[in-house]
Amino acid sequence: VNPMVKDLMSRRVVFIEEDTSIEEAAKVLVRNGIDHMPVVSEAGRLTGIITSWDIAKSVAKGSFYKKVKDAMSKNVICIGPDDFVDVAARRLEQYNISAMPVINPNREVLGMISSSDLSKLVRG
Amino acid sequence: VNPMVKDLMSRRVVFIEEDTSIEEAAKVLVRNGIDHMPVVSEAGRLTGIITSWDIAKSVAKGSFYKKVKDAMSKNVICIGPDDFVDVAARRLEQYNISAMPVINPNREVLGMISSSDLSKLVRG
């Protein structure tokens, strides 16, 4: 039995707009208890991803990135809802990331899948 | 076949001392490409854990925590090297965390195990 991404993904997705300040992005991550947020433009298109690691990077650089769009990663690694979970696990490992937006062919975000979701399969 | 934690854990552990500044902790996380660090006292004892999420929390609070010991989590959830991976997966899920130090009965840190390590079992 090989589950699909859609069986495991989190459908509750918290988005953030690229013009938001880093400080506000940090507040949203903390308030929602999450580590990863897809970033959207004003038009609502997926333009990046920002994680708690990116916030740590802006702290490490001392001079804060001002906006989410300055700190986010722009080439977003994604996956489809009908992909099998082993494909998702390999993709996370290949790119050394811990979560991916789940998108349809229109690049609309249907959910998020993370290594935490995948490791639930290990719990037996 | 049920692997043990010691078969999957990362033995390369980056520690940080509790009197280090948050900014320096952020630099260490970024330089090493990691999300989690066990915190040790001057005497070398495990006293906490700090993650990129804790750094985001200090940004969210606006007024920075000054030191690692102000931002770290003090009740560290750990696991043993001979525990099975399903126990590890359940413990991560129960406490909503993504990594744990692997300790021996003397509370010495032998490695770290994360949801990223566990999701490698899903890749097939």
Ligand SMILES: C[S@@+](CC[C@H](N)C(=O)[O-])C[C@H]1O[C@@H](n2cnc3c(N)ncnc32)[C@H](O)[C@@H]1O
């Ligand atoms: C190399 S990872 C390691 C730390 C952590 N596991 C994480 O994923 O954030 C850190 C970088 O990967 C980026 N990243 C995370 N998920 C991504 C994704 N789905 N697509 C593209 N970049 C991603 C983050 O924006 C961050 O700059």
Ligand SMILES: C[S@@+](CC[C@H](N)C(=O)[O-])C[C@H]1O[C@@H](n2cnc3c(N)ncnc32)[C@H](O)[C@@H]1O
């Ligand atoms: C609720 S988790 C969610 C975010 C992320 N998955 C993580 O583990 O950092 C965030 C908090 O859990 C704490 N934490 C992470 N690993 C821990 C562990 N092994 N023992 C105790 N607290 C831990 C962090 O210090 C942070 O304050």
